Amino acid sequence: MVTPQSEDFSKWYNEIVYRADLAAQSPVRGCIIIKPYGYEIWEAVKNWLDRRFKETGHQNAYFPLFIPESYLKREAEHVEGFSPELAVVTIAGGKELEEPLVVRPTSETIIGEAFSQWIQSYRDLPLLINQWANVVRWELRTRPFLRTTEFLWQEGHTAHTTEADAEAETMQMLDIYADFAWNQAAMPVIKGRKSENEKFAGALRTYTIEGMMGDKKALQSATSHNLGQNFAKAFNIKYLSRENVEEYCWTTSWGMSTRIVGGIVMTHGDDKGLRLPPRVAPIQVVAVPIYKTETEISAVTEALQRIVKELRGAGIRVHIDDRDETPGFKYNDWEMRGVPVRLEMGPKDLEKNSVVLARRDVPGKEGKQFVSQDGIVQAVKDLLDTIHHHMLQQAQDFTQSNIQDVHSHDEFKQVIEAGYWARGWWAGSNEQERGIKEETGATIRCFPLDQPGGNAPCFLTGQTADRIALFAKAY
RNA sequence: CGGGGCGUAGCGCAGCCCGGUAGCGCGCAUCGUUCGGGUCGAUGAGGUCAUGGGUUCGAAUCCCGUCGCCCCGACCA
Missing domain, CATH: 3.30.110.30 (C-terminal domain of ProRS)
Structure with a gap:
């Protein structure tokens, strides 16, 4: 049993993260090991976003982990904002470095420097780059996924000819994040603009999507910054216009991180464990065979294999739990791990040509239904969809009423x-x-x-x- | 950095006050049993007791130091 949310949300959260096998503690302060099940959720985030980034004309690239310390100092607000939380390499190869290297907390500076060389003409614009990377911020207080010393994210960096173009890009990416949150993660986030106090260090304007967690605290789930010409001026990102005039670019940056995994946990989880929105769930359907005798085992297994093959053929992520455990144990286990749909098949189903589908989002008997094996693919697809919408609706009601x-x-x-x-x-x-x-x-x-x-x-x-x-x- | 807690088997803990050479639950392995909501039993594997020093015939246990991690605040995605 886990600590109930109502008793101690923080404790509940930690327990879920470890017991649902999303992550493990590491030997390093504030750093976690993201385990395969947790990483697969991140991959779902990544795959979806990456596709959208490419559809909107962005290309991936990769910049160094290390940034010369002096770069950070070129933008006044930026250095002030980040210097307290920098990890700095001063010794390498057994020697003190001439200039310390900071481990990137974010890459505006080193990418800005590159952009200044890549961009000559208005014909080079817009320049639309994204990178998938790890970054390090030495925060005082860490929590699994929500704030770890090292975390994974994507950071988009773009350069444009006009402020309007930069603003349009900033909003476009914010919309993509919101689209992801609502329609993939079933998180009813609120789009908005940050106050001067809360905006990104060095930005002109910062936009955010804010989600309400199960304890009613807010989680900044992604941000999109219009950097104005601040970084362009600091890094000399200039282009020659059609009129042959040298102009500073307008740049943007935007990011979503592994924090979102924590957001999904805290938006949807309950006292039985994790509840994963179907579209990001690594396992959408867990199949549990039920049997007593040897004959039943082979009959059930055979029928189940056939069904699972059908479902997989339709692109549904199915896992067969053939462990030597009792069904009850498996039910509880997969509920902890948040699998949206459980498919049970036993001797009774063989007789009736049916299976049982049980919903993670509707507890107990109410969430169970017998479904014919004919048309199972459509039934499961529909159910996954229904679950997505139900979870979104629940979260939306919760948010609005609070x-x-x-x-x-x-x-x-x-x-x-x-x-x-x-x-x-x-x-x-x-x-x-x-x-x-x-x-x-x-x-x-x-x-x-x-x-x-x-x-x-x-x-x-x-x-x-x-x-x-x-x-x-x-x- | 302030406050609190903890380092003993893979995980969770007891043992420490009152020194005598390590134990419980879960998990793991094997066998049997059970199987439509956390089956049950038997056998077994597994530990430099965070670390350095001290006291002592003898230290997980007492004394001094060090390190690490977690939780609560201030800083932050």
């Missing part, structure tokens, strides 16, 4: 104190935003892109505000 509108400072404090997200008109300063954080622990998660429009008084200052902000405690 966001409260606030109109005054007192109301705000109560709402945050009670663990909800607060939504309210905001015209406060950066200072006042920091004050709120100090006072309640909540930060502006974003200014949602979806705004009501018009004006209303700021809940804190009473001044006329032209936009609403979402506040929450965050991971």
